[in-house]
Amino acid sequence: MAKPAPLPPKRAKAWPDAGDPRVDALVTEVIGRVADKWTMLILEELAEYAHLRFTQIGKLVPGISQKMLTQTLRQMERDGLVDRTVHPVIPPHVDYRLTDLGESLGAAFCAVWLWAEANLERIEAARGSFDGRAAG
Amino acid sequence: MAKPAPLPPKRAKAWPDAGDPRVDALVTEVIGRVADKWTMLILEELAEYAHLRFTQIGKLVPGISQKMLTQTLRQMERDGLVDRTVHPVIPPHVDYRLTDLGESLGAAFCAVWLWAEANLERIEAARGSFDGRAAG
DNA sequence: ATTTATACTTACCTTTTGGAGAGTGTATTT
């Protein structure tokens, strides 16, 4: 046949419905911004310690560079996830803590974290069998 | 002072505890892999339609290129999130559907999706006030 | 006979991401 296949019927929805395309685009953008490696790792540390200073976060998050630390914290601040408090003393003293919004994201993302933890073995098994099939 | 500041006390844990560093690293890797833009968008479409073909997904996910579509689907298959069924006919016919693992990730990620949807306005407001402060 | 549908792969090129390392300014510690 040289005619495009029609879409199958939708399932009963178990997912927030894709309504307004502008809202969808924004949601997508927000998720893309928020669901990244460094943001999640910093979020976790701040969820654990309530308030931390710049260099402390740098030590707690393994492998992060100063550049990424600054950049990620600025983004999180801009998005309203963290509060940044500057104490104008010498040497400088800056505290970071989660806002209510940041806490609620932490709570939501917790489910994904738990999923990853709970399904690590299944994922590794799937990869093993996939790679086995591919490589022979 | 020229001595490093000590860490503040930990809070009561509301987060899955960071235990074994190897598990942590794997969880982080899995989250980094799984929580990306295209994976999430494809996941959503497959959650909505149960089974879809390659070009159908391409049309449903706005802006995705063939390359990214193939690449992301392969990764999802390798990680055990989707099943790929090839019908050896001409022209080729390939169906994609979520596995149980994929469905469960969709369920977990749903909370983040809902969070983003629910807090869009707060995020935009935060950005507006941040940018306002910065630009003067 | 030409176009279209299907599900890709491959090669090339641009954009984005991110790491390394040096610089800033001052006060306390050694």
Next chain:
DNA sequence: AAATACACTCTCCAAAAGGTAAGTATAAAT
């Protein structure tokens, strides 16, 4: 007198992500 703590910023460079466009094979529709 020299090093350290702090919270960055800036520049340069390498690597990774990702887009575009062309190619593949074949049968059905026009």
